[in-house]
Amino acid sequence: MNNPYMPSRAVINEIIQETDTNDVKTFRVAFQDESAWETFKYRPGQFAEVSLFGVGEAPISITSSPTQKGYLEFSVKKAGVVTTALHQTRVGDIIGVRGPYGNNFPVEDMEGKNLVIIGGGIGLAPVRSLITYALDQENRSRFNDVTIIYGARSPGDLVFKWELENWGKRPDVDLHVTVDRGDERWTGKVGFVPAVLMEVAPKPDDCVTVTCGPPIMIKFVLQNLEKLGFEPRQIVTTLEMRMKCGIGKCGRCNIGKNYVCRDGPVFTLEQLSQMPQEY
Ligand SMILES: Cc1cc2nc3c(=O)[nH]c(=O)nc-3n(C[C@H](O)[C@H](O)[C@H](O)COP(=O)(O)OP(=O)(O)OC[C@H]3O[C@@H](n4cnc5c(N)ncnc54)[C@H](O)[C@@H]3O)c2cc1C
Numbered sequence: 456m457n458n459p460y461m462p463s464r465a466v467i468n469e470i471i472q473e474t475d476t477n478d479v480k481t482f483r484v485a486f487q488d489e490s491a492w493e494t495f496k497y498r499p500g501q502f503a504e505v506s507l508f509g510v511g512e513a514p515i516s517i518t519s520s521p522t523q524k525g526y527l528e529f530s531v532k533k534a535g536v537v538t539t540a541l542h543q544t545r546v547g548d549i550i551g552v553r554g555p556y557g558n559n560f561p562v563e564d565m566e567g568k569n570l571v572i573i574g575g576g577i578g579l580a581p582v583r584s585l586i587t588y589a590l591d592q593e594n595r596s597r598f599n600d601v602t603i604i605y606g607a608r609s610p611g612d613l614v615f616k617w618e619l620e621n622w623g624k625r626p627d628v629d630l631h632v633t634v635d636r637g638d639e640r641w642t643g644k645v646g647f648v649p650a651v652l653m654e655v656a657p658k659p660d661d662c663v664t665v666t667c668g669p670p671i672m673i674k675f676v677l678q679n680l681e682k683l684g685f686e687p688r689q690i691v692t693t694l695e696m697r698m699k700c701g702i703g704k705c706g707r708c709n710i711g712k713n714y715v716c717r718d719g720p721v722f723t724l725e726q727l728s729q730m731p732q733e734y
């Protein structure tokens with residue numbers, strides 16, 4: 456019988472420094488054993504347990520899209536033991552990856568609708584998978600207008616800068632990038648994400664929104680979406696609870712009777728409102 460805790464070995468092929476302070480890095484990895492791709496079929500919004508042998512493992516969103524073949528990407532903020540050790544790796548090093556775990560963004564329910572994607576800081580990582588998926592040539596006609604509102608504390612804290620540039624050039628994407636504080640190089644928008652959301656004022660008709668970012672940003676974004684007339688079932692977000700097993704066994708991540716690792720991490724506001732406020 457297969458051991459569900461056994462990771463597959465993956466080689467780091469590329470490391471991208473995302474932020475000026477170097478606290479976020481994106482790792483592009485590929486399984487060493489080609490057969491691992493057979494069991495690792497993921498959807499936007501899912502996560503993996505990423506490990507360093509002898510150090511430990513941490514749940515990390517898969518930021519690449521299943522439309523991108525032959526590699527996986529993880530964007531990691533240095534937070535503690537595992538993520539600091541990951542930041543010390545080099546191209547060619549081996550990490551462990553087990554998964555994919557959790558549910559995913561409801562892409563089928565989003566078909567034929569406008570998408571409003573709202574991210575803050577490293578919170579762009581899980582939703583980047585969805586954006587890349589929706590903008591892929593194969594899928595683009597399945598979705599209507601795509602609006603992206605993304606913010607970070609400062610220009611140096613913006614992640615996926617090359618991706619933002621690409622999205623900004625596309626005529627079929629309405630991109631709004633903002634920072635809390637500008638600097639001498641910054642000519643773009645200055646302001647908090649929830650305020651920019653009110654300026655953009657997307658219409659709720661035939662629309663689904665996805666929000667991911669720091670809890671304080673999510674709190675005000677959710678309030679503003681409700682002011683704009685969005686109903687809780689149209690508002691999707693993703694939770695970052697503490698996790699251990701990732702597969703609904705250890706009980707570390709439960710909220711009421713829901714295990715975030717198994718029943719989430721993606722929830723609508725309607726679902727969250729029926730759960731105890733323990734997140
Ligand atoms: C589904 C999911 C997806 C995630 N995706 C990403 C991602 O794409 N990129 C990324 O950088 N991180 C992501 N995280 C967060 C990441 O898993 C945690 O930061 C993890 O604890 C880091 O492990 P560590 O060993 O480096 O930190 P630790 O040594 O475990 O802890 C570092 C510090 O963070 C605190 N902490 C640990 N976990 C949490 C938590 N869940 N909430 C609040 N505080 C916590 C600890 O108390 C400590 O102060 C995700 C988490 C979940 C559940």
Ligand code: FES
Nearest residue numbers: 699701705706716
């Ligand atoms: S992390 Fe073990 S049950 Fe969710």
